[in-house]
Amino acid sequence: MxxxxxxxxxxxxxxxxxxxxxxxxxxxxxxxxxxxxxxxxxxxxxxxxxxxxxxxxxxxxxxxxxxxxxxxxSNRQKRQIEIPFEAGEAFDLLDAAVRELPGVERIQSARDSLQIKAKVARPDTYGEDELPRWNPLRWFGQPRNQLQATVTPAGDSGSVTLICEPDHPAWRDWFLVDDGTNFENAEAIVRALTRRIGERRRGERTHAEQTATEKELTEAKLHLLHAQVEPHFLYNTLASAQLLTRSDPARAETMLGHLIQYLRRSLPDAGDGMSTLGAELERALAYLEILKIRMGERLNVQVDVPDALRGTAIPAMMLQTLVENAIKHGLEPRTGGGTVWIRARRSEEGVAVTVADDGEGFNTKTAGTGIGLKNIRERLRLRFAGAASLSVIANFPSGVAATLMVPASADPQNGDSGHA
The missing domain is CATH 1.10.287 (Helix Hairpins)
Structure with a gap:
């Protein structure tokens, strides 16, 4: 009172x-x-x-x-609003909120300077005014308001200074009132920003939940691959070992040793599905050594992976999938067999791991379903958020070369640097 x-x-x-x-x-x-x-x-x-x-x-x-x-x-209202987004995003939210204000006109929006100015038509708050010409509080006032908003960068957030006031000099406030219209405008913009921030947060949570679900599904598929060693490969290897025990026990023992090494590396991991290049290389080489005993002179393997890069973190089973593709679709269909190359190099983009062969190459007879490569790309997207990639190109003079590009990282087990 x-x-x-x-x-x-x-x-x-x-x-x-x-x-x-x-x-x-x-x-x-x-x-x-x-x-x-x-x-x-x-x-x-x-x-x-x-x-x-x-x-x-x-x-x-x-x-x-x-x-x-x-x-x-007061006829003049000021608000200080903290928006938990980068200044550019905060400005975009503010600009959208101002443009939705009822009666807004003559908007001047400058994203470089993070400033917005606008005029706002003042509504007839009581309907048709009974004495529009004789009301002293309207004799020399403007029938509109104005607003000015500035976003100040503050690290990862933006601070908005909002001013809503009548479109006339301050001295007239001694004689005129705005019927609370500037208070309404300021509160309307605050509500609009709060609503938009809430929508953005809900969208981020939904996206995060969806990504987490996709990641869990992909990792579940990976664990299933870990738990289910390919039946034909296991059957053929055991059958070959059984035959060798009669004719060449030493080679049979060697094959079983490689099979044990392969199975040990293929057991499901209770971790987050990440491994190291060194561990994945051991699994792949155990697999290839078994095939070398079965394929004999038809399979040649060349490995060029520096020790300094073996601590690079990569998703489990990824290298194995590329090696299996090289054998199944490249060399096995070829009568004379061929060579599988495994190579790793460090570059400015990260660590490139390449599996290449000189087999059949791209053709409809040996082409698979593409599920393995699709699974690799999806796992890279979920794991590295766009910082990793898979490229598959034709090898020269024949065959296919698949390259994984992953961020250079320390060995997750011992923390050593991965510098070459």
Whole structure:
């Protein structure tokens, strides 16, 4: 109540001073100044309209703000809003919120300077005004408001300074009221930003949950691959070992040793599906050594992987999949067999691991379903968020070369650097 009385007193004092000066000026006029009735009527009517407008302003502010104090009664509103996004994203949210404000016009949006200025048409808050020409609180005011918003970068967030005010000089606030329209505009923008931030957060959570689900599904498929060694490979290897025990026990023992090494590296991992290039290379070489015993002179293997790169973190079973593709689709269909190369090199982009063969190459007879390569690309996307890739190209003069590009990293088991 005290704040309301002070506000009315301030308006009454300002208008009383203006009315007094007007009456004094009128009284000093020759001939007209002798008629006191017009001056008295002007004083009474203007005072009544001013007081009515002031109390109307107070009631409306209390209705929309819920409380009456100096800040809510003010024609000029300022808000400081923290947006938990980078300044550019914060500006985009602010720009969209301003453009949706009812009655907004003449928007000036400068993304480089992170500033927005706009005019806002002031609504007729009480419908058709009964005394539009005779209301003193509208005699020399503009029928619109204005706003200015600036985004200040603050690290990974943006701080918005929002000012909503009448489109007239500040001295007129002694005589005019805005009927709470600038308070409404400021609160509307705050609500719009809060809503948009909430939507962005919900979208991020949904995306994160979806990504986590996809990752879990992919890892589940990987664990299934770990747990289920290819039946034909296992059957053929055991059958070959059984035959060799009769004719060449030493080779049979060697084959079984490689099979044990392969199975040990193929057991499901309770971790996060990540391994190292060294561990994956051991698995692949055990697999190839078994095939070399079965294929004999038809299979040649060449490995060029520096020791310094063997600690590079890569998803488990990825190298194995590329090696199996090279054998199944490249060399096995070829009568004369061929060579499998495994090579690793460090570059500015990361570590490139290449599995190449000089087999049949790309053709419809040896082409697979593509599920293995698709699974690799999906796992790389989920694991490295776009920082890793798989490329498959034709090898020269024949065969296929598949290259994994992964970020250079320390050995997850011992923390050693992966510098070549």
């Amino acid at each position: 005290f704040k309301s009385l002070l506000f009315v007193l301030r308006i009454a004092l300002a208008w009383g001073t203006a009315i007094f000066l007007a009456v004094v000026t009128y009284s000093s006029l020759p001939f007209f100044g002798s008629f006191e009735l017009p001056a008295v009527l002007f004083t009474l009517i203007t005072s009544a309209l001013v007081l009515a407008g002031a109390f109307s302003h107070i009631r409306r502010v209390k209705l929309i703000a819920g409380t009456v104090n100096r800040d809510t009664l």
